[in-house]
Amino acid sequence: MPSPISYDREYTRYLGFSAVKFLVNGGSGAMIMLKDGKSIPIKFADLIDPGNEEDKDPHRRDRFGRLPHGAALHDPAGEGGP
Numbered sequence: 001m002p003s004p005i006s007y008d009r010e011y012t013r014y015l016g017f018s019a020v021k022f023l024v025n026g027g028s029g030a031m032i033m034l035k036d037g038k039s040i041p042i043k044f045a046d047l048i049d050p051g052n053e054e055d056k057d058p059h060r061r062d063r064f065g066r067l068p069h070g071a072a073l074h075d076p077a078g079e080g081g082p
Contacts, residue, residue: 014039 004012011034018039019032030041 015032015034018034022030022032022039022041027041029045030043031047032039033042034040
């Protein structure tokens with residue numbers, strides 16, 4: 001894997017600094033983004049598309065294949081397994 005370039009290091013340093021500053025000032029439930037050179041918190045609730053049926057599926061797996069917290073697989077045949 002190639003080493004990060006100076007832009008990557010500067011970008012991630014600024015994002016990290018902005019995230020800590022956001023948290024220290026009482027912020028929560030958001031992701032930090034850069035826009036026009038300024039850090040902006042984006043609330044997680046604003047990232048969910050209310051028209052997206054996939055967001056409503058309680059059995060939707062995350063990118064690691066895990067089920068959401070509290071979700072159980074429905075196994076009508078009682079065979080077990082995913």
